[in-house]
Amino acid sequence: MDQMPQEFNETIDMEHVADSALEEIVTGQIVPGEIVTIDSEFVYVNVGTKSDGRIPLEEFDKKPEVGEVVNVMLKHKRMKDGMYQFSHKAAEFEKRWQEFIKSYSEGNLTVKGRVVNSINKGKLVDCEGVSAFLPFSLTADLKGKTTTEDLYDFFIKSVDDKKRTIIVSRKDYLDQENSKKWEHFSSQYKIGDKITGKVVKFVEFGAFIEVEGIDALLHRNDMTWKKVFKQRKLLKLGEETEFIILDINREEGKISLGLKQLSEDPWKLVEGKYSSGDIVNGTVVTVTTYGAFIEIEDGIEGYLSNSDISWTKNNVNVKDYLEKGQILEVMVLDINPVEKKLTLGLKQTQPNPWDSIDERFPVESVYRKKIKKIVKFGIFVELEDDIDGLIHISDVSWDDDNKDLHHLYKIGDEIEFKILDIKKKEMKISCGVKQLTKSPWELISEKYPPRKKVDGVISGITPFGLFIKLEDDVEGLVHISEVSRRRVENLEDHFKIGDPIGATVLGVDVEKRRLSLSIKNYEIISEKEELEKIMKQSSPGRVTLGDFVDLKLEE
Numbered sequence: 001m002d003q004m005p006q007e008f009n010e011t012i013d014m015e016h017v018a019d020s021a022l023e024e025i026v027t028g029q030i031v032p033g034e035i036v037t038i039d040s041e042f043v044y045v046n047v048g049t050k051s052d053g054r055i056p057l058e059e060f061d062k063k064p065e066v067g068e069v070v071n072v073m074l075k076h077k078r079m080k081d082g083m084y085q086f087s088h089k090a091a092e093f094e095k096r097w098q099e100f101i102k103s104y105s106e107g108n109l110t111v112k113g114r115v116v117n118s119i120n121k122g123k124l125v126d127c128e129g130v131s132a133f134l135p136f137s138l139t140a141d142l143k144g145k146t147t148t149e150d151l152y153d154f155f156i157k158s159v160d161d162k163k164r165t166i167i168v169s170r171k172d173y174l175d176q177e178n179s180k181k182w183e184h185f186s187s188q189y190k191i192g193d194k195i196t197g198k199v200v201k202f203v204e205f206g207a208f209i210e211v212e213g214i215d216a217l218l219h220r221n222d223m224t225w226k227k228v229f230k231q232r233k234l235l236k237l238g239e240e241t242e243f244i245i246l247d248i249n250r251e252e253g254k255i256s257l258g259l260k261q262l263s264e265d266p267w268k269l270v271e272g273k274y275s276s277g278d279i280v281n282g283t284v285v286t287v288t289t290y291g292a293f294i295e296i297e298d299g300i301e302g303y304l305s306n307s308d309i310s311w312t313k314n315n316v317n318v319k320d321y322l323e324k325g326q327i328l329e330v331m332v333l334d335i336n337p338v339e340k341k342l343t344l345g346l347k348q349t350q351p352n353p354w355d356s357i358d359e360r361f362p363v364e365s366v367y368r369k370k371i372k373k374i375v376k377f378g379i380f381v382e383l384e385d386d387i388d389g390l391i392h393i394s395d396v397s398w399d400d401d402n403k404d405l406h407h408l409y410k411i412g413d414e415i416e417f418k419i420l421d422i423k424k425k426e427m428k429i430s431c432g433v434k435q436l437t438k439s440p441w442e443l444i445s446e447k448y449p450p451r452k453k454v455d456g457v458i459s460g461i462t463p464f465g466l467f468i469k470l471e472d473d474v475e476g477l478v479h480i481s482e483v484s485r486r487r488v489e490n491l492e493d494h495f496k497i498g499d500p501i502g503a504t505v506l507g508v509d510v511e512k513r514r515l516s517l518s519i520k521n522y523e524i525i526s527e528k529e530e531l532e533k534i535m536k537q538s539s540p541g542r543v544t545l546g547d548f549v550d551l552k553l554e555e
Contacts, residue, residue: 030071030094032047033045034047036052043057045072059089070088073087100128111153115147135169154173155173191245193245195211197209199237206223214255234259266298267300271337281327290305302330304345304346305343306318308345310386330346330349358422361429362419364418369417371410371413373411377392392432395420396434444474449505451504458496462491465479465483476516484523504517
């Protein structure tokens with residue numbers, strides 16, 4: 001009987017001790033807990049109380065082992081399924097938060113972290129287990145990154161211990177670091193100093209070079225004295241080489257570097273070394289649409305325009321004549337050392353065939369050559385290599401109706417023609433086929449000289465005159481002023497189409513293809529001829545007034 005109360009008292013004392021131990025744990029307090037067992041949902045721990053507590057298994061990144069001691073935090077003293085509810089995640093966060101606050105309180109204003117997500121107004125950064133907010137305006141070089149694998153440094157902008165929030169800035173960190181680098185750079189280097197840098201990025205206008213942790217610009221114009229080159233053949237990404245400092249702008253945070261300035265400008269010697277008219281050898285370094293760049297020595301390149309390649313062809317296709325790497329002889333046409341421009345010519349190294357073209361093909365000379373090309377407006381004939389003559393469609397035939405050149409001629413056929421005109425400056429030669437024979441109007445001019453009397457039929461009546469058709473279907477015009485010695489108002493009152501009529505030739509305009517006739521002159525000439533006839537038939541003393549009256553009445 002005496003023993004039972006003692007055992008009961010001992011049990012009461014153990015429970016009191018256990019309860020006392022639990023009472024010492026405050027909600028939110030971190031305590032160590034030994035893992036005693038694990039099932040599919042929970043990890044069970046002993047924190048020194050009479051009852052074990054449990055933690056959701058999902059709070060562990062990897063499954064723990066029995067016997068392992070982990071930090072836990074009591075969520076609340078309310079039991080569930082006879083057990084206290086602990087949180088390992090909350091304990092770890094609180095531990096890291098306290099460590100962060102301790103470091104921050106000691107004056108450490110930077111922190112390392114990884115970007116883990118992008119949200120509405122910024123990014124979330126995991127700073128070794130503590131979450132921080134990075135506003136978009138402060139992301140700097142992390143603006144386009146949703147997540148990062150690498151750790152980055154950030155400047156701590158603000159901390160709210162109660163709300164457990166942190167705001168960080170990548171921009172502020174980089175600004176501070178850049179300021180330190182600039183202070184170091186400014187104290188170590190000045191304009192004109194040589195410096196070693198690494199190529200970190202190529203851009204259209206040059207390359208960025210990292211020097212002492214600062215990005216400097218090597219402009220394309222400062223890479224080489226050559227005008228034509230490829231950046232990536234001159235420099236390699238990641239390559240370290242020596243440069244010269246051209247400019248330091250601390251306010252704008254810019255450094256300009258030069259590479260070509262490490263060697264002397266070859267253009268300083270060009271003016272005394274070369275003169276206009278000199279023949280030099282060069283290598284084709286670049287072929288463009290309108291010309292080519294020729295290197296005549298290292299760093300000295302001249303431009304050869306497509307108009308200076310051939311005497312016989314204007315604006316040639318450069319690729320038909322030149323190719324990269326080709327060595328050729330060119331003439332120096334112009335030197336501008338101030339603008340560093342050198343103009344070269346290829347055709348000038350050869351005689352101009354157009355200077356003596358009229359000696360080889362005199363005007364009025366006749367040739368028989370092959371047809372090179374037939375176009376809508378005429379025929380091109382090849383006089384010699386790269387020199388063609390044009391037979392215009394109007395100079396093919398005297399017949400205006402015969403204009404189907406493709407039907408009459410074929411490429412490769414030989415054709416006889418006459419040289420009509422040569423224009424050396426324009427490099428044009430006019431030829432003609434019809435000029436090999438007289439024109440129909442030249443024959444008409446020979447057949448119908450001035451004052452010749454002709455007979456014909458009225459073929460047309462117009463307000464300005466009469467058209468008379470002669471033999472061989474030749475048609476002439478009697479202007480209204482040449483119809484009669486008397487004034488005629490309306491020709492249709494006196495003449496009809498089809499009436500036979502006589503006229504005299506006033507003249508033939510071969511170029512305008514016009515035959516001018518006169519009825520008035522015909523009458524005058526006829527009168528004179530009749531008078532001469534009378535005079536011949538009668539002696540002068542026997543010609544009477546009646547003879548003249550009869551002559552007048554015959555009109």
